[in-house]
Structures are given as C-alpha cells and as structure tokens.
Amino acid sequence: MSAKASRADKLQSTVIISNRFSERRSQDVAHSTEESSAEPLEAGSMVGRYLTLSRIGVGGMGVVYRAHDTKLNRTVALKVLPPRLCKFPEYLKRFRTEAQAQARLNSPYIVTLYELMAHPVGEILVLEYVEGETLENRLRHYGPLSLPEAVRIFEQTLRGVEHIHQMGVVHRDLKPSNIFITHDGQVKLMDFGIARLMDNHDSSQNDTMVGTLLYISPEQINGRETDCRSDVYTLGISLFEAVTGRLPFERRSDYALMHAHVQENPPSPKEFQRRLPPELEWVILKAIEKDPNRRFQSVAEFRTALLELGIVNRRQSAAGNALSEMRQSWSHHEKKAEHRIWGGIWTDLSLATTALLLVVTLGIFPTQKPSTENMMANTAHMKKVVRQKSVMVNTRQMSTMASNDRNTKTQAAKQSKDKFASLRDAWGG
Numbered sequence: 001m002s003a004k005a006s007r008a009d010k011l012q013s014t015v016i017i018s019n020r021f022s023e024r025r026s027q028d029v030a031h032s033t034e035e036s037s038a039e040p041l042e043a044g045s046m047v048g049r050y051l052t053l054s055r056i057g058v059g060g061m062g063v064v065y066r067a068h069d070t071k072l073n074r075t076v077a078l079k080v081l082p083p084r085l086c087k088f089p090e091y092l093k094r095f096r097t098e099a100q101a102q103a104r105l106n107s108p109y110i111v112t113l114y115e116l117m118a119h120p121v122g123e124i125l126v127l128e129y130v131e132g133e134t135l136e137n138r139l140r141h142y143g144p145l146s147l148p149e150a151v152r153i154f155e156q157t158l159r160g161v162e163h164i165h166q167m168g169v170v171h172r173d174l175k176p177s178n179i180f181i182t183h184d185g186q187v188k189l190m191d192f193g194i195a196r197l198m199d200n201h202d203s204s205q206n207d208t209m210v211g212t213l214l215y216i217s218p219e220q221i222n223g224r225e226t227d228c229r230s231d232v233y234t235l236g237i238s239l240f241e242a243v244t245g246r247l248p249f250e251r252r253s254d255y256a257l258m259h260a261h262v263q264e265n266p267p268s269p270k271e272f273q274r275r276l277p278p279e280l281e282w283v284i285l286k287a288i289e290k291d292p293n294r295r296f297q298s299v300a301e302f303r304t305a306l307l308e309l310g311i312v313n314r315r316q317s318a319a320g321n322a323l324s325e326m327r328q329s330w331s332h333h334e335k336k337a338e339h340r341i342w343g344g345i346w347t348d349l350s351l352a353t354t355a356l357l358l359v360v361t362l363g364i365f366p367t368q369k370p371s372t373e374n375m376m377a378n379t380a381h382m383k384k385v386v387r388q389k390s391v392m393v394n395t396r397q398m399s400t401m402a403s404n405d406r407n408t409k410t411q412a413a414k415q416s417k418d419k420f421a422s423l424r425d426a427w428g429g
C-alpha cells in the first residue's frame with residue numbers, strides 16, 4: 001500500500017481516543033498483527049444456523065460476511081467481532097452498544113438488526129443483507145453526484161437519521177462509507193459502532209473523542225457532549241463531498257485537519273463545482289457551521305431546506321416514487337461505464353489500425369526513403385499511446401489491448417520488413 005493511499009485510508013477510518021483507551025478503527029490496524037490476519041470465519045462453515053458464504057467487508061470492528069440463514073431460508077450479513085478484540089472490554093462494550101442502538105431502530109432507511117449472538121469465533125451481529133454499494137464507492141467510481149441524485153440520496157439519508165434521533169441515538173459516524181445505496185436506489189444506513197445512546201449517561205463516554213477525522217464535528221474533536229446537531233455537521237461534510245467530489249478540509253496532518261474543523265472557515269463548495277445553485281451552497285455551509293447553534297437544529301430542518309431548493313419536486317422525492325428514477329440513474333451509470341470501456345477499446349483499436357496503416361502507407365508510398373529508426377519510433381510511440389490508454393480503461397482490458405498491440409506490432413514489423421524488401425528490390429538497394 002502506498003504511503004499516500006494508507007494515509008487516505010487512515011483518514012477515512014473511525015477514530016476513538018479516550019484517557020484509557022486509544023485506537024484507530026481502520027483496516028490496517030485491524031490487520032496489523034499476525035493473529036488478526038486469521039479469518040474469524042471460513043466460507044462454508046456453520047455459525048449456529050447460519051452458513052457462511054463469503055466475506056463482504058472489513059472494518060476496524062471486525063469482518064462482515066454474507067451468510068445463509070438455513071432456518072428462515074434467507075441471506076443475512078454477519079458482522080463478527082473476533083475473539084482477539086472480544087478480549088478488550090472496551091471493544092466488547094462498544095460492539096454491544098452498537099447492537100443496542102441498532103436494535104431500537106425500525107426504518108426502511110436503516111439496515112435491520114436481527115440478533116446479537118455470542119459464539120466461539122466472537123460476538124456476532126446478524127443483520128439484514130443489502131445489495132448495492134456504499135456512497136463512498138459510488139463517488140470513487142462515478143465522481144460527484146448530479147444535483148437531483150444528491151438530493152434524493154440525502155433526502156432518504158436525512159429521513160433515516162431523523163428516525164435514529166427520534167429513538168434517542170446519535171450516530172456520530174455518518175460518512176459516505178456508512179451510507180449504503182441498494183441496486184433499487186434505496187438508502188440503507190449502517191455501522192452504529194460509535195453511536196451514542198442519549199439516555200446513557202455513562203461518564204466514560206465524555207472524555208472520548210470519536211468520529212472520522214475527515215468528517216468529524218468540532219464538538220466531537222473537543223470531546224464535548226454530542227447531540228443531533230453533530231450528525232447534521234458530518235452529513236453536511238458528506239453532502240459537500242457528494243456534490244463537489246472534494247472535502248472542505250484536506251490537510252497533511254491529523255492535527256491540521258482537526259484544527260481546520262474547529263477553527264478554519266470552510267471553502268465555498270462553489271469553488272469546486274461552479275454550477276452549484278447558491279441556495280444549495282447556503283444549505284451546505286449552514287450544516288457545517290462550527291457552532292452547533294448556528295446549524296440546522298434538526299435533520300428535519302436540514303431535509304426541508306434541501307427539498308425547498310426545488311431540485312426535485314416533493315412528489316418525486318418520496319422514496320417510493322424516486323426508486324424508478326434511481327434505477328434509471330443506475331442503468332445510466334452502468335451504460336456510461338460500458339461506453340467508457342467500449343469507447344476505450346474502439347479508440348485503442350483505431351489507434352492500432354492507424355499505426356498499421358501508417359506503416360503500410362509509408363511502406364508503399366514513401367515520399368523519401370523511409371528510415372528504420374523513424375518507423376520504429378512511430379510504432380513505439382503508438383504502442384506507448386495504446387498502452388497508456390489501456391491502463392486508463394481498466395486492468396481487464398489491458399491484457400486484450402496488450403495482445404492486440406503485440407499482434408499489431410508483429411504484423412507491422414512483418415509488413416514493413418516485406419515492404420522494405422520489395423522497395424529495396426525496386427530501388428536496387
């Protein structure tokens with residue numbers, strides 16, 4: 001993993017820092033010891049009545065598997081806190097709090113918890129299995145969302161978070177990697193690993209800083225009591241990223257990043273996305289005000305402001321009606337990706353053909369006696385262009401492109417050799 005990638009991964013991961021307990025929930029920490037590299041579950045193994053099928057995710061708190069519930073005949077997700085982490089009371093407590101928080105919730109916008117099991121492989125959350133991808137993945141693969149898409153995804157997210165708050169829970173880690181979008185375009189919120197139960201006045205929670213550094217609210221950094229408005233902040237940062245493809249604060253060190261959240265004015269999202277309506281810019285900047293009293297005071301207020309922009313009409317915004325449009329948008333994305341791949345192949349093939357034609361044409365109608373060096377340089381240049389292009393398309397296309405490239409080169413070399421031979425004959429060279 002490159003240093004740059006590993007820093008990016010660290011910044012995306014959840015941080016928990018307290019007087020007695022300090023850790024960073026991240027893939028590299030979860031897999032930093034030899035012991036941890038052992039899979040808690042193997043595909044094909046039975047865990048109670050669940051048959052493990054495959055691993056679908058790894059996070060700081062454990063590993064997530066797709067599994068089959070042999071009794072109810074349905075697919076589920078198993079989130080496992082491995083025994084090496086169960087040894088730490090603090091991890092165990094958080095995992096159980098995650099379960100308790102999620103158990104309170106019942107909403108189409110939130111992944112449902114079926115049960116919490118104790119098992120020799122570790123503690124296990126059995127969850128509703130959802131198919132699709134995280135908003136983080138979506139942004140990484142397709143870039144910023146269009147405005148109607150952003151409003152529809154965040155409208156559903158805010159509805160889900162409204163329910164979370166109504167049930168006395170603050171999520172504290174709302175970021176694109178915890179916002180899941182199903183193939184039907186339905187938002188499903190997940191990962192209550194650092195959620196706070198508002199009626200739990202456990203003082204050990206107070207001296208703790210939790211969150212993900214790129215999205216964390218100033219009060220989380222300062223270790224102050226968090227409430228619904230902390231979730232407004234992290235969602236504001238996520239919306240900023242979703243429509244611009246950039247984060248308001250990107251800094252070299254963790255300290256500089258935290259300082260920026262607490263002290264520095266965010267840039268306008270318009271700096272990164274010129275066509276953003278000023279009203280949406282206002283909504284984003286209001287959500288990420290430093291002082292919680294200056295933000296939207298509830299996610300309901302945030303959602304109303306988003307809908308009042310009129311980017312999607314209220315009828316469309318109702319999740320059910322939005323589904324068909326989301327489906328269209330998914331297939332549009334898929335088509336775009338397909339076009340990109342085929343476009344890449346055709347461009348590469350035409351480049352290769354041009355290279356071939358150049359060689360052939362130069363061979364047949366030379367304006368001057370062709371130099372072997374020039375021919376070689378041309379082919380090398382074409383090969384370079386083709387190779388660079390195929391790398392940009394994707395790695396699967398690379399082997400096809402490379403073999404096309406090799407064939408073209410061999411053919412061209414063969415033909416140019418023949419042409420030279422016949423020209424030499426004709427010119428008596």
Ligand SMILES: Nc1ncnc2c1ncn2[C@@H]1O[C@H](COP(=O)(O)OP(=O)(O)O)[C@@H](O)[C@H]1O
Pocket residue numbers: 056057058059060061062064077079111127128129130131134177178190191192193
């Ligand atoms: N219920 C689920 N259905 C499908 N995939 C899931 C489910 N829960 C988690 N995942 C996958 O596993 C990844 C990690 O899960 P998450 O709960 O966010 O764990 P962590 O606390 O380690 O971040 C998610 O990003 C998602 O891709």
Ligand SMILES: [Mg+2]
Pocket residue numbers: 059177178191
């Ligand atoms: Mg997560």
